[in-house]
Amino acid sequence: MPRGLDHIIHAVRDLDAAAASYRRLGFTVGARNRHPWGTHNYIVQFPGSFIELLTLAEPDKLGSDGFSTLFAAYNRDFIQQGDGLSVLILESKDARADEDEFRRAGNLTAPAMRFEREGKRPEGSTVKLAFSLTFVKDQALRSIRFATCQQHYPENFWNPAFQRHPNGATGIEGVVAVAQRPADHTHFFETFAGAPSTASDDGFAITTPRGRIDMLTPAAFTRRFGVKAPDISAGPRLAALRFSVADMGVLEAIAGVSAGNPTVVGSGDAMGAVLIFEPQAR
Numbered sequence: 182m183p184r185g186l187d188h189i190i191h192a193v194r195d196l197d198a199a200a201a202s203y204r205r206l207g208f209t210v211g212a213r214n215r216h217p218w219g220t221h222n223y224i225v226q227f228p229g230s231f232i233e234l235l236t237l238a239e240p241d242k243l244g245s246d247g248f249s250t251l252f253a254a255y256n257r258d259f260i261q262q263g264d265g266l267s268v269l270i271l272e273s274k275d276a277r278a279d280e281d282e283f284r285r286a287g288n289l290t291a292p293a294m295r296f297e298r299e300g301k302r303p304e305g306s307t308v309k310l311a312f313s314l315t316f317v318k319d320q321a322l323r324s325i326r327f328a329t330c331q332q333h334y335p336e337n338f339w340n341p342a343f344q345r346h347p348n349g350a351t352g353i354e355g356v357v358a359v360a361q362r363p364a365d366h367t368h369f370f371e372t373f374a375g376a377p378s379t380a381s382d383d384g385f386a387i388t389t390p391r392g393r394i395d396m397l398t399p400a401a402f403t404r405r406f407g408v409k410a411p412d413i414s415a416g417p418r419l420a421a422l423r424f425s426v427a428d429m430g431v432l433e434a435i436a437g438v439s440a441g442n443p444t445v446v447g448s449g450d451a452m453g454a455v456l457i458f459e460p461q462a463r
Contacts, residue, residue, distance in 0.1 A: 182274065183376040185391025187330045188231045189356055189422060190268035192256045193452050196221055196236040199264075202452055203234065207348025207435035210234075214298070218242055218249040220256065226343040227352045229272075229391050232422070236260065247294045251316050255326050264453030265411065266419035269356060271374060272391065273329035276313035283317050286372050290316035293331075300337060308337035319369040324416040325358065327373055349431040350424045351461055355393035359410045360384070360417035363396040370394060393423075408447045408455055421455035429460055 219242035276293035363384035383401035399410035
């Protein structure tokens with residue numbers, strides 16, 4: 182079954198600075214949340230997908246459980262090398278079915294894991310949130326972690342009030358990865374997304390039910406977006422997020438960036454990630 186984008190982890194050393202950076206760019210950023218295994222986050226939500234700004238704030242809480250080892254410790258180690266996009270998470274309709282599928286494909290990292298916490302609505306009321314994550318691996322992609330996420334109380338998580346952004350951004354259009362030889366990774370990404378790819382001289386693209394996954398060569402990334410690709414000496418990396426924007430003029434007025442077509446905020450100004458703003462399709 183094809184899987185759309187669910188969320189992307191933007192791992193950073195200074196979490197409050199990352200939240201402030203996103204706010205300066207005109208995004209609505211939620212409240213600071215805390216996990217039992219020591220990570221803290223802020224959420225930037227869109228219809229059906231979101232960005233999770235994340236850091237390991239309380240390393241003394243790390244344990245031997247799966248979330249500590251597969252999620253918190255991985256992001257701790259990632260951040261030691263620099264800020265950036267660390268984990269790509271696709272939506273799941275059934276975590277157990279994903280577990281079975283990835284086990285058959287030889288990509289399963291660990292059985293599906295469930296986590297519950299409380300959340301707050303804008304007016305302050307408390308609601309129950311629960312997620313099941315199934316982690317997937319590819320030995321050739323050590324600088325990217327992959328998982329699928331099933332939300333058990335989606336009605337308590339998704340909120341239109343959190344999805345309205347002053348900069349006019351209306352959704353995450355896609356994520357862009359960079360590799361020296363994108364074709365080497367086509368099969369894994371097709372299995373992970375449950376969808377076919379389209380190849381080109383620059384790499385490949387997978388159109389999912391929610392957003393597109395592109396993998397490009399470093400030269401193609403620079404040619405397409407006008408900024409330097411991330412260092413991939415340790416392996417392929419997640420490089421950029423693409424956003425749709427209802428009115429590029431509003432983006433320029435709110436975020437203080439020159440609204441071109443598209444507008445690109447480089448990694449030096451976005452804490453290790455490239456943020457690409459594109460006019461919303463009419």
